[in-house]
Amino acid sequence: MAKLPISAEKIIDKFGPKKHYTPMGGFEGSHEPDKLVKTHCCFCAMQCGIQLKVKDNKIAGFEPWMEFPFNEGRLCPKGVQRYLQNNHPDRLLQPYQRVEGKGFEPITWDNAMERTISEIRRIQTQYGNDSFAMLSGVSLTNEKSYMVGKFARLALKTKNLDYNGRLCMVSAGAGNKKAFGLDRISNSWADLKHAEVIIIAGSNVSECFPTLTHYIWQARDNGAKLIVVDPRVTPIARTADLHLPVKPGRDSALFGAILKQLVDNDWIDHEFIEKHTNGFEAAAEAVKDYDLDWAEKTTGIEKEKILQAATWWGKAKTSFLLHARGIEHHTKGVDNVLSCINIVLATGRIGKPYCGYGTITGQGNGQGGREHGHKCDQLPGNRDISNPEHRKYIAEVWGVEEKEIPGMGLSAYEIIEAIHRGEIKGLISICFNPIVSLPNNNFVREAFEKLEYYVAIDFFLNETARHADVILPGSLHEEEEGTVTTAEGRVVKINQAIDPPGEARKDSDILIEMARRLGAGDKFNFENSEAVFNELRVASKGGTADYYGISYEKIEKNMGVFWPCPSEDHPGTPRLWEEKKSAFPDGKARFNPVAYKEPAEVVDKDFPVILTTGRVVSQYLSGTQTRRIGKLVDQYPEPLLEIHPSLAIQYNIQNRDLITVRTRRGEATFPAQIVETIRPDTVFIPYHWGGSHSANQLTVGDLDPISKIPEFKVCACQLIPTGKKAAPAEERSAYQSS
């Protein structure tokens, strides 16, 4: 029974989101803190270093951490305001249970645990172990990610565990494994500095990874040409040497056409291809018909610009290609990624100084969180849960029989579909807000309403947790020690600054207690986070993501260690592939042929406009944290429908007219923002909000067949002007998600 017990408005009254501001003179003790704790920002995979001011076991403010080498004090607005998630009036300070008609009422930890364990037992006895699923998230540290994986397999004994990385960069991970046998960006950011050409494909770098902008400009100061592929003129695209305004969903056509130009003009590295790769001929054959005229027609980009991009890339001596969700959130996300890798391999520009390639992972621990086993198909060290050797190794580390480890389960969206079908009856979630973040979220909400038992671990009552039977108050980033792995593959240390407030507990303590009550306590005898990390090191040993040689001490001493780091005397690996050997047995990297495919949903006469979604600089993902921080809300208070003036005129739309956007899945109404910085055939809505303001009511749930990532970035819509103007944003309170 996971319907809302009372109206959303009444829940919001008690649990927020409420906007939290710093008092006029700062928090008490901000001028004379007891200590400054060196840690990292909790938002995004740049993981900027920051110092938190602590006074009387409370966070009182921040001070830039100038010495941390990646950001040297630089921060984005989310980083500056991150400390306001502390001392927050919405913070969950005790366990709650759902009471029909009354809302959520406090219960004791013992009762919350007892009820949860008894419901797990009941559901698993009645419907089987796999009928109880778990959804996790990669804002969790490596230690917690590892523990969740072990918990679900050994304590909950379910195969159905997956995570919100499934809607982040899994297409990149799958593509990298197909091409290199390993999933990590090839170089540290330092190698951007002297790249002659940089391609950024589908990444709004200056809003999603603002501090990376500095590195792009460093390269440009050294003469780099910047090419940005994006349907919108984002702030990073605005100053690019070349902006390729790709039609959403046509990325592999663009990169296929570029590969053809490289081949036709002989701008390829024959020696590298011959000695260090396989499959070039098939990849070239797949794009032989992708001439410039076809590419212009398919991608919507002028052919001169495509040729210019191919020429710059082809003739450069050094280069770096970066991509992110813009090319990954597609039913052909893996194809898009492989089409990028093909042009990198064709020119042999990898494994050398200032030559690199990689995805810009999105979430705080998007890299480490996808390596250590809370994915449905994975065991720690980025091992394959279906591989008998990998299973045997992990079974030994865990001290269990191999057969006790469940097999591959369903991916995140498939778990929601299975709940909707009635096959999965119970759920634990931690650090995941799928009712805001998954596509076609009316369907997702319906699924949650069908659950027989749902327990949510979180620090705020997010929109999904409003459907929970029991809520367990967990810990914020700064309330538990651990490590995360940044987008450049650098393992860094998260230091505990304060204790969880009230009755809130560390996430790991919650997992350990549940494991104990489920009879698996002996597998979770961890004294502290370092003990978890030390087990993770052993579990990852020999895997592609090998952390064995990394220790807490080594991380702190070196301000991070880049994996792979297979032994204690190993310095870590900022640059991969210097030996020109991939992780495959033959040591060769693999081209993969990419034939262009259309998106799952293309425009037609009924749904004539392309809809794409993305982020704004002041919000982070589903907004659980950032929609509670006053200044971040005020900066961009509600989602706007970005629309080109030439499209607006067809519908007689003016600024702030309320426009209903309808797709085959649902409809929602947004104020229009008329801008020339978007393709005329495409509208854009940012997705951070829930309820009636949620863009994901409209997006499509079709998945990439390999990565199982949903196609957030393209679907077909209708625009229906309502004839009304939007009230001022501050009166609409979109941040509350009612």
Add this chain to the structure above:
Amino acid sequence: MTVTKYDQQMGFFIDMQRCIGCHACEMACAECETNGQESMIHIHYVERAVSTQTTVQVCMHCEDPACANVCPADAISKDEFGVVHTAETSRCIGCSNCVLACPFGVPQKQEKAELMMKCNMCYDRTSAGKKPMCATVCPSGALFFGTREEIELKRPDSVPVDTFIFGNQEVKTKVKIMMPKGSNYLKVH
């Protein structure tokens, strides 16, 4: 306030082209204990309908500051390091002369407090050898605090400019803006 090591070699440079409109500078500025959560730096879209270009508006610390010259209460002063300080609260009469006189439109009158407030180059930080908050956090390099030699070396395609011509008036500033190489001044028509 004890001035320990205000380094006059250090300068403040603005490169509008690099501004990504993220507002980190505003939020960091407001953290300063003397600002009471008000930012002394402001980011605006030039014309959002046509571009994502944003601009930075902050005190330019003029060599001959019009704001100080027109202040009837002598509340605004320029110190030996060239920093033009915000109006002294005990003197400021809230007349807004400075607001009207500033060629860059920087000072703002805080209506609630009946006081003019503006950037004082993070004096508490810069006089202790730190960078101003805004230039510390700026993620794109649109704001830079360092020596002229350092920025010229790092950014060979642009040059710092400190001369602004408004009609017949020439204004020289402590804060410099980065312009294409070969530029000597910015003329505002």
